[in-house]
Amino acid sequence: MSLPSAALASEITLQSTDGTLKFVGEFIDFQDDHYIIKTNLGNISIGSAGVTCAGDACPDLAAAEAQPAAQPAAPAEFVSGPVTLQSFDGALKFEGELIAITDGNYIVRTQLGDLQIQTNSVTCEGEPCPKVDVASLEPAQEEELKPRDVDDIRVTLTSFDGDLKFVGDLVDITNGKYVIRTNLGELRVSASTVSCEGPACPAVGGEILETAQADDSAPIEINYTISGSELIGENMMPLLMSGYAASKNAAVKMTDQPEQGGAVASLIGDNGNGDNLGSYLVASTSTEQAFQALLAGEAQIAMASRRIRPYEVQLLQNAGAGDIDGADQERVIALDNLVIVTHPDNAIAQISTEDLKGIYSGLITNWSQLGGSDAPINVLTMAPETASRSFFEERIFDGKGAGKNNRQTVVESDADMAAQVQADPNAIGYVGYAFQTGTKPVTLVNACGIPSVPDAFSAKTEEYLLSRRLYLYNRADNLDAEAAQFLEYAVSENADAMIAKSGFINLDVARRTQSETDARAVSLENTKAGTRAEQNAISEMLAEMAQHDRLSTTFRFRMGSSRMDEKARDELPRLVQYLKDLPEGTEVTLVGFTDSVGLFNKNQSLSISRASQVLNEINTAAEGSLNGLNFKVMGFGPLAPSTCNDTDDGRALNRRVEIWIRKGQASG
Known part of the structure; x- marks a missing residue:
């Protein structure tokens, strides 16, 4: 029986009675004794037995009729595509893109990363489900964990918005993912999307000691000043300081210090019980004032919610601040x-x-x-x-x-x-x-x-119209080793979790399935080709999209230059690390695009040349570590533009190189 639904998008919280699982989402319906809610993992169906429902949209269960348990779906031969995996007790249901079946596990792509779920713990529904006896895919006996108290390895992973929670035994931390053993088998969740609680969790953020109001008569000795964008200073910087402190086995004490121009973050060694390792003044003002503070030598680091402008670069260079928009002084730390x-x-x-x-x-x-x-x-x-x-x-x-x-x-x-x-x-x-x-x-x-x-x-x-980059800048002549270490931390993968926790979008490499129903594919289908070469390119691109996933890493170049722009430059090491973790033999295709200025054939050749240039950059940065992968280059000229070609900025966004991975070849 189906109960009348509350208004679509009404929020409910489902909590298992043992407290190990929690889901928050938009209530869609109640059918066959299951809540159906919309989450960032897709629509999830959760059995009413064993969970409590909180929220105005929770249905009246007294009106529900008992329904027989769903029978397991008929197995099918593996192909990549959308599937629904459901635990045998019907209590949990996951929807995602099946990208591989390996070592007795389904690998399903979701917005939290690739989830690995044992084939013998769930039923599979959908065309890609294997038409074989899943018992034959049963995983080999796993190596036993070293004897430990179960409380030592039990962890809780919670998404930063609090909507999803997983509890299990921590098996490993590998390739930026937590691997935990649950009643659904092993789940792999990207460490940059969740917080981890439990004795086995790694230290990714130091404790932020209670914020205190300073005694105006006792100013704090400031070692470093970070000045600029309020957006970064108030929302992200305290958590970045927390993560940096953890990397030094320290805690952060935040002190409001208006007489000194902001809040002071003091790093206290020995997890808050030791000596003061240094104090950072975080002056939350504006991006314009950030560059003024750098120019006056009053700050070592500037926070900016836009890129530095040419006249500001010139002023700072004239003042002896160095190559302010160069690789050593300009860093993209997050997106919003x-x-x-x-x-x-x-x-x-x-x-x-x-x-x-x-x-x-x-x-x-x-x-x-x-x-x-x-x-x-x-x-x-x-x-x-x-x-x-x-x-x-x-x-x-x-x-x-x-x-x-x-x-x-x-x-x-x-x-x-x-x-x-x-x-x-x-x-x-x-x-x-x-x-x-x-x-x-x-x-x-x-x-x-x-x-x-x-x-x-x-x-x-950078295909969303209102997306922006967030930056840190520094002078070359007043940055000491300690401040340089903080900057290195801020752009490293170790800072990703802190950036995500603060509500911004980190630079972690994400992977998304491309399909014929995507807006880009539909638009490409409707593109009117002017020449046979264009028509052939459209057909080829649609065929290749159906066979490849796309990585979020997208290389763009500075206006009128063959040099990568600052975001591409900062993302190159992350991409190399991601590719290192792919299985040997994985096919990686670099796909070039251009703006619409000029003839199609010339632009297609140019896009292939640009893709080849990026491949050379990758191989140089990898220093031979990617020899086990199969690289290809392709180019489709002005097809599938990211935005309009009617402005310089628009044309610059369309001149890009994307990274595609052959479907069915899972990430590490």
């Missing part, structure tokens, strides 16, 4: 999406940038003008001096401002914006990536009709 959000009940799923401009300029005032309900649009915006509003208006209004619109309501923070959108069915606003929970994120469609989804993968590829 400014997400357009509406109430979860709003029927509008996507908005064009032109319509968004109309909403914020006061020309579009009713949702019915966009195909929605007949209701006024309640427009929310940030205060004029905030970085988010400046970035929003720069991207949507080309830096010219939104004009006077007296119908806008100004809010003070992302949290306030999200709360007001959740409370108002007719509201629209914009928030940082970390604050979209509980609202409905909206897909943006640019002037060329290309949609962009505000998810983490699109931020990493």
Whole structure:
């Protein structure tokens, strides 16, 4: 029996009675004694037996009728594609892309990474499910763990938004993933997406001791000053300091020190019981003031929510600060999406940038003008001096401002914006990536009709229209060894978990399946070819997409130069490490693209040449460590643009090299 559903997107929390599993998501339906909820793992079906439900949308179980347990699905021969894996007791259900069956395990790709689930612990539904007796795929006997108290190896992995929780025995930490043994077999979860609790967990973040209000008469001796963007200084820097402290077996004591210009992060050795290892003043001001502080020599490190401008580079070079936009002084540490959000009940799923401009300029005032309900649009915006509003208006209004619109309501923070959108069915606003929970994120469609989804993968590829890079800069003449060590930590894989925990998007390499239903594939199908060469290239690209997954690492180049831009340069070591962990013989294809200026044949040749250039860069950085992989290069010229080709910035985004991996070849 199916119970009447509460409003779509109403949030519920399901908790197992033993407390080992917790799922938070949008309630979809209740069928066959199972809750169906939407999470970032996809739709998950969880049996009502053994779990409690909390939330206004929880159904009345007294109205449910008992249903017989579902029978295991008929096995099928392995092919890559979407599957549903369900535990035999029906209590847990996972949906994802089956990419391999190896060593008695299904490897399923999800937004939390590749999950490894034993074939003999679940049923499999879907075309890719094997048409063989799964008993023949039973895993070999695993090597026994060293004798330890079970409490020593029991860990709890929780997603940073708190929506997902896994409890099991920690088996290994390998290739940036926690491997835990649960009643579903071994699960592999990316360490950059979850926090780990338990004695066996590695130290990825030092303790942040209670924030204290300083005694104005006793200023703290400052060893280093980090100045700039409030977005980074208040939301990310304390956690980065925490992670850096952990790498030095220390804890962080945060002290508000307004007389000295900000908050002071003091590193206390011996996990908070030892000596002061150094104090960092974190002055949260603005990006513009960050570069002024560097210019005056008042800061060693600058935090910036945009790239340094040419005139700022010149001023700093003239002042003896060095090559400020060079590899040793400019670092991309994270990404952020400014997400357009509406109430979860709003029927509008996507908005064009032109319509968004109309909403914020006061020309579009009713949702019915966009195909929605007949209701006024309640427009929310940030205060004029905030970085988010400046970035929003720069991207949507080309830096010219939104004009006077007296119908806008100004809010003070992302949290306030999200709360007001959740409370108002007719509201629209914009928030940082970390604050979209509980609202409905909206897909943006640019002037060329290309949609962009505000998810983490699109931020990493820089194909979301309101994605931005976050930077750290330093002078060359006043940076000592200790501050340099902090910068090295901030751009390392060790900092990824802290960046994700702070709500930003780290530079960890992600992998996504490409299919014929993807927006890019659909757009490519509808592309009108002008020449036979274009038509052949379209057919070839669609065929190759069906056979390959795409990595988030995307190489772009500085304007008018063959040099990689700063993000590509910083991501190269991460890509090399990711490729090292792939099985020997994996096929890796570098796929080049160009802008639309010039003839198709010439652009296709240019895109192949650019892909070959990136392959040379990879091989140089790898120093022979990737000889076991099979590399190919391809190029499709101006096909499948990321954005419009009508501006210099747009053309620069379209000149890129992507990394594709043959389907069915799992990551390490």
